[in-house]
Amino acid sequence: MSARTALFVPGPTNVPDAVRRAMDIPMEDHRAPDFPDFVLPLLQDLKRVFKTRSGQVFVFPGSGTGGWEAAITNTLSPGDKVLAARFGQFSHLWIDLCQRHGLDVEVIDVAWGEGTPVERFAERLAKDASHAIKAVLVCHNETATGVTSDVAAVRRALDASEHPALLCVDGVSSIASIDFRMDEWAVDLAVAGSQKGFMLPAGLAMVGASPKALEAAKAATSHRCYFDFADMIRTNKDGYFPYTPATTLLRGLRASLDLLEAEGLENVFARHRRLAEGVRKAVAAWGLSLCAAHPRWHSDTVSAVCVPESVDANEIVGLAYRRYGLSLGVGLSKVAGKVFRIGHLGHLNELMVLTALAGSEMAMRDAGLAVAPGSGVAAAQEHFRETATPRARAAAA
Ligand SMILES: Cc1ncc(COP(=O)(O)O)c(C=O)c1O
Numbered sequence: 599m600s601a602r603t604a605l606f607v608p609g610p611t612n613v614p615d616a617v618r619r620a621m622d623i624p625m626e627d628h629r630a631p632d633f634p635d636f637v638l639p640l641l642q643d644l645k646r647v648f649k650t651r652s653g654q655v656f657v658f659p660g661s662g663t664g665g666w667e668a669a670i671t672n673t674l675s676p677g678d679k680v681l682a683a684r685f686g687q688f689s690h691l692w693i694d695l696c697q698r699h700g701l702d703v704e705v706i707d708v709a710w711g712e713g714t715p716v717e718r719f720a721e722r723l724a725k726d727a728s729h730a731i732k733a734v735l736v737c738h739n740e741t742a743t744g745v746t747s748d749v750a751a752v753r754r755a756l757d758a759s760e761h762p763a764l765l766c767v768d769g770v771s772s773i774a775s776i777d778f779r780m781d782e783w784a785v786d787l788a789v790a791g792s793q794k795g796f797m798l799p800a801g802l803a804m805v806g807a808s809p810k811a812l813e814a815a816k817a818a819t820s821h822r823c824y825f826d827f828a829d830m831i832r833t834n835k836d837g838y839f840p841y842t843p844a845t846t847l848l849r850g851l852r853a854s855l856d857l858l859e860a861e862g863l864e865n866v867f868a869r870h871r872r873l874a875e876g877v878r879k880a881v882a883a884w885g886l887s888l889c890a891a892h893p894r895w896h897s898d899t900v901s902a903v904c905v906p907e908s909v910d911a912n913e914i915v916g917l918a919y920r921r922y923g924l925s926l927g928v929g930l931s932k933v934a935g936k937v938f939r940i941g942h943l944g945h946l947n948e949l950m951v952l953t954a955l956a957g958s959e960m961a962m963r964d965a966g967l968a969v970a971p972g973s974g975v976a977a978a979q980e981h982f983r984e985t986a987t988p989r990a991r992a993a994a995a
Contacts, residue, residue, distance in 0.1 A: 603919070606954040607927045608741045608771055608900035610793035610800055611944030613850075617797055620853035621846045628845055634837020640848060641834060643855045647796075647863065648773065648788055648806040650780035656830045657851070658803045659844045662770035662791035665803035666692050667699075668825035669766055669787040670733070673811050675819040676700030678732040681722060681763070683707075683714050686740035687930040692768055693735070699820055704731070710932050711891040713740070714747035720755035723763070733764040733786075739772035742930045744888060744902040744939065745895040746776060753783045764811060770794060773804075774858060775870045775899045775943045786811040795866075795899070797857070797944045798850045867898070873942050873951050874898040876981045880955045880974030884962070889937050899943035902929070903958075904936060909967050911938040917961040924957035948982040 605612055627633065644655045658664055674680070676699065683706045684690050696703050704722070708715050714736050723731065734756065739746045749767055756765060764786040769778050773788065774795030780788050785808065792802035807815070807827060815827050829840035858866055878896065881888055881903050889902035905911045911929050915938050918924040927939030940954055955974045962969050 601923065603923045603925050604950075604953050604957065605925050606941050607925050608794070608939055608941030608943060609791070611795075611797055611941065612946065612950075613799060614797055614853075614857060614945045616857060617850045617853045621850040623846070623849060626845055628839065628843055636852070637834075637837040637839075637848070640852055640855070643859070644804065644851070645806075647855065647858060648780045648790070648804075649778060649782065650788075650806055650808070652781055653806050653808045654812065654831070654834075655804055655806045656827060656834070657843070657848070658805065658825055658830075659801060659847075660803035660825075661793070661800050662768070662789060662803060663691070663695070664825065665770070665789035665791060665805050666695050666768065668803065668805045668822075668827070669789050669807075670696055670699060670701065671818070671820040671822040671825060672807070672827045673764055673787065673814040673818050674699075674701055674732055675817075677702055679704060679730045680733045680735060681706075681719065681731050682735035683719070683737075685712055685714075685745065686710055686737070686742035687932075688741055688768065688770070689735075689737040690931070692737065696735070709891065710743050711745065711889045711895075713745045713895045714752060716748060716751040716755055719752055720758060723755055723761045724759040726759075726761065729762055731761070731763045733766050735766050735768070737768040738778065739769070739776060739897050739899055741771040741900050741939075742902070742933065743890060743937075744897040744900045745890045746772065746897045747895070749778070749785065750783050753785070764814060771897075771899050771943065774863075775866065776897075777867050780806050780808070784808070786814075792847060792851065795943055796851065796854045798847060798854055801844050801847045802851065869946075870898040870943060872982075872985055873946060873948065874901065875985075876948065876951055876978035877901045877940055877942055877955065879977040879981045883973040883977035884959070884969040886969075889933060900927070900939055900941050902933065902937040902939045905938065905962075905967060909962075909965050910935045914938050914958070914961045914965045914967070917964045918957050921964065922957045922960055924954065924961070926954070926958065926961075952978060952982075
C-alpha cells in the first residue's frame, strides 16, 4: 500500500502529530521525585473534559471495557439490581459484563436504532419505592447504531422520583466529542476510553466518579483488585499510581488535553456536530437512511448507514478497504450486513470527511448499490461551504 489507510472506524481514531510526538520519548521513571509534577496537573485537567469539579477521574491502563468493569465493581455488590436498556452491541456488552459480575440486571430491550427509553425508566423508577434499584446504566452514545441518548433526561427521571440509584454512563464514544456534563447531570460514574475523542491509541480507561460513587465504593463488595478505586485514591493524591502506569500514553494524554483546551471544548463539540451533519446530508443524498430512528438520536461521532436488503453492507466495507484503503466500520451483531458505519470523531476536518464519503460512494457502487457518483460528496461539500466560518477552519487546522 502506497499511502496510509484512511481510518474512519469509530475508534481507534486518527492520532494528531502533536500527540504522536509527545509519545515518542525515552521511557521514564514512574517513581521519580518529579513525576507528580506531571501527573497532578494532568489528572486535574482531565476533570475539565468530564466537566466535573466535585468528582475524581481515574486513569487505568485498559480499554473502555475495563472502565465499565472498574465503574461497577467499585460501587456495586453481587445481587444488586441494576436498570439498563439494550439497543445496540455496546449497551448489550455492558449488561453482559454486569451479569457476569453477578448483578441482577433488569433489561429493557428496545429496537436497535432507538436510544435510552427515558419514559420507561421514569415509570420503573417511580414504582421502585423500596429503592431496590442500585444503579441505572446509560450508554450515552451507542457506537453500533450511531445513537446518542439524553443523559440529562435520565437524571431528571431519577430526580422526579427522588430515586437514589447511581447514574452510570458509558461515555466511551461521546466524552471529548459530544457535550457531556458530569456534574451538571449529576452523573455518578462516567466511562471513557483513550482511542476515541481523546485521539490517542487504545490503552487507557478513564473513569469519572462522583463523591456519591466514592462513598458507595466504601460499602461495595464486588471483587476488584487491579481496578480498585481505593488504591488509586491512595497513590494518585501524591501524583503516583498503584502499579506501573502507561507513561507513554499519559504523555500523549497531556498533548491531547492541550489540543482540546486550545480548540475549546465547545468548539470541539461544534466541529463534531458540523462534520456529522455533512455526513448526514451525504446519506440523504444517497437516498439511504441512518440506523438512528429519529433525528433526536443522531450521533455526532458515528453514523450507521442502512443499506437495502439486496446488498451486504460487509461487502461494502471489504471493498472500501481492499480497493481504496478506506477503513469503515462493519455492522455488529444484530445489524451485521445491514449497516456500515462511518466514524467521524477525533482529529478530523471537512476534507478528511469528504475522503470517507468519496470512498464510501465508490465502494457502494462496486457492491451494486445505485448511488449517484459524487452525490453524497456534493451534499456534504455544500453543507461545509455554507457553514464555513474562520473559526471553524481554524479549529479544524
Ligand atoms: C460505546 C462504547 N462502549 C464501550 C466500548 C468498549 O470499549 P473498548 O473496545 O475500548 O473496550 C466501545 C468500543 O467501541 C464503545 O463504542
